[in-house]
Amino acid sequence: MGxxxxxxxxxxxxxxxxxxxxxxxxxALRDAFNVDHMVYHWVDSSGDQYGCGTYSPEWVELYTARNYLRVDPVIQGCYQRFHPVDWKRLDWSSKPAWEIFALAMEYGIGNQGYSIPIRGPNGQFALFTASHNCDDDAWAEFTEAYNRDLILIAHYFNRKALEFEPGRQSEQSRALSPREVDAMTLIAMGYSRAQVAESLSISQNTLRVYIESARFKLGALNTTHAVARALSRGLIVV
Amino acid sequence: MGxxxxxxxxxxxxxxxxxxxxxxxxxALRDAFNVDHMVYHWVDSSGDQYGCGTYSPEWVELYTARNYLRVDPVIQGCYQRFHPVDWKRLDWSSKPAWEIFALAMEYGIGNQGYSIPIRGPNGQFALFTASHNCDDDAWAEFTEAYNRDLILIAHYFNRKALEFEPGRQSEQSRALSPREVDAMTLIAMGYSRAQVAESLSISQNTLRVYIESARFKLGALNTTHAVARALSRGLIVV
DNA sequence: CATTGCCTCACCATTTCGGGGGAGTTGAAA
DNA sequence: TTTCAACTCCCCCGAAATGGTGAGGCAATG
Structure with missing residues (x-):
């Protein structure tokens, strides 16, 4: 192939x-690999997105308009995986998933796909996808042959895309202090402030100061938001 | 080189x-690349770690005993970066950093190093490092030549290491309904229930039903906990 | 030696959440 | 056809979280 x-x-x-x-x-990549489509797409913790690729503008528009991002099994599946994913191995059983697939076919996306998830700092998540219209054997041969190249390209492509994203580096919020990390971690684990305070052997007042300063550092609107941000930026781990 | x-x-x-x-x-990798040391190291969601490599046991023991993980500029630097990092480009100015470097030299780690950060789902973070004792030119030549191979190897190595880590797949919970996903997503973005309800054009009562059923499905103790779980399970994206 | 960040504690009024109920409609699956 | 899950709405009330402000000690940085 190519x-x-x-x-x-x-x-x-x-x-x-x-x-x-x-x-x-x-x-150029699409032509080099001789596939129908090749797409790069990223999402970050603040909800910004960027994408480029060879899908038709109509499909992209429809996809964003209907907010398929939240339903697409490719996104959902890759988000939880580390390794590249063949679309065949995803769960297409739900109705919206099936619907999205049927529609994608109409728009010429291809029945086969191979998506490589890539993660960066601060919860950045990107997908690099090749899709094609062919039978399973041909596709298996393709992925087998170019698997490594695709991983490397995905890696370099993402790195480059991040370079152009301004504020991506500046967005890196100040690190949380140890106590703040403790507090946010326990909060994220579902404990109430009373429990967290006891667990950290501090007063609830003190605890609140930590939570508030963490919220401030993270630019969060409330505690739950702060937990979400801290999590997706990898500042805390639950 | 090798x-x-x-x-x-x-x-x-x-x-x-x-x-x-x-x-x-x-x-085998160390020998193949003909460097002094090669190390793989990851940190898990629950805080446990796993590492393997060719550093001397004494160094590993000292490193863990003194909890250098929190101070090591290699860890700190790589955590915020996407791309592989040459140790020279890190910030060694702080006192503990300098101390750690001097000590590392004593233990034969090498004056040169190249570390590749790798990220997985659920905040998993791993480092794949090659280190060596040589001058800057030789090292630049090495990194230039094997950069890509190292990235690929790091990628595959990490994937393999994750395979052996149990409990990663087992934490599957029932999927959230579309409305629940909407609700949880907006909550995670920091909106109050009132705002979310308005945004979804439903009453606050209805919204609360969603949040509670999501909480139930996720086995969460409260809303914040539910958001944390939904996030780390990739059920919602913020 | 002044500044800055971190850790600790306190009070108060207000808003929001949580838990307990109950009840009607769809639409799909068994 | 029944059953079940999802979606929608309503009530009440106590417990919990929040926001604002103030303040002291201690360590490190410059």
Whole structure:
């Protein structure tokens, strides 16, 4: 399937100096791998998204308009996995999932797909996907052959995309103090403030100061928000 | 520097069926890359750690005993970055950092290092590191040459290590209904119940039913706990 | 030696949440 | 056809969380 010059592609990618360049790269990638589509897409903890790829604008529009992000088994499935995922291995049993798949077929996405999840600091999550229309055997052969190349490309592509994202580095909130981490962790584990305070052997007043300062550092609107942010930024672990 | 048979190594890695096997692999890797040390290390959601590598037991013991994890610039630096990091580019200015480096040298860790951060679901974070004793030019040459291979190996190594970690797949809970997902998502974004209810165009009473049923499904003690669980299980995305 | 960040504690009024009920409609699955 | 899950709405009330403000000690940084 296609002729692949990985070195050249990575070199081109490296030479890219603007976000728009990524679009060209991904088209080149699609051609190099000789698949129907190739897409890169990321989401971060603050809900921002960026995507580029070869899907038709109509499909992208429909996808975003209907907020398929929250239902798409590809997203859902990859989010919990570490390794690349063949679409076949995902759970398409639910109705919305089936619906999305049928619609995707109409828009020429392809019946086969291979998605590589990539994670970055601060809860950044990206997907690099190749999709194609072919039978299972051909697809297995493809993924077998290019699995590693795709992982590398996904990695480099994501790195490049992050470079262009301003405020991504600045967004890194101040680290929480040890006590704040303790407090937020226990709160995230479902304990009430009374329990947390007792567990940390401090007064509830003190505890509240920690929670509030954590909330402030995280730019969170309330405790639950702060827990969510701390979690998705990896500042605490439950 | 060394002869490298990437295919063979990845094949061996793939054939590994026990956690102990990783230790052999990493020794083989060190020899293949012809560096002084190679180490893999991860930190888990529940705070436990696993590491394997070629550092001397004395160093590992000292490192854990003094809890250097919280001070080590390699850990700190990589945690906020996406891309592999050359130790030279880290911030060694703080006193504990300098102390750790001096001590590491004594224990033969090497003056050069290259660490690849890898992230998985649920806040899993791992580091794959090669270290060596040589001058800057030689090291630059090494990293330049094997950068990609190291990334791939880190990726596969981590995947394998995760395979042996039980309890990662077992924590499956019933999926949330669409409305529950909406509710939990907005709650996680920091909105109050009043705002969420308005945003979803439902009454606060109804909203509360969703939150409570989500809490029940997730086995959570309270709303914040439910949000934390939904987030770390990837059921919602903020 | 002044500043800054962290840890600790306190009070108060207000808002929000949590838990306990009950009850009607769809639509799909058994 | 019944059953079940999901979606929608309503009541009450006590317990818990929140927001604002103030303040002292201690360690490290510069």
């Amino acid at each position: 002729k692949l010059n990985l070195d050249q592609i990575l070199k081109d990618l490296d030479a890219t100096s603007a976000l728009e360049g990524l679009q060209d790269i991904i088209v | 002869k490298l048979n990437l295919d063979q190594i990845l094949k061996d890695l793939d054939a590994t069926s026990a956690l102990e096997g990783l230790q052999d692999i990493i020794v």
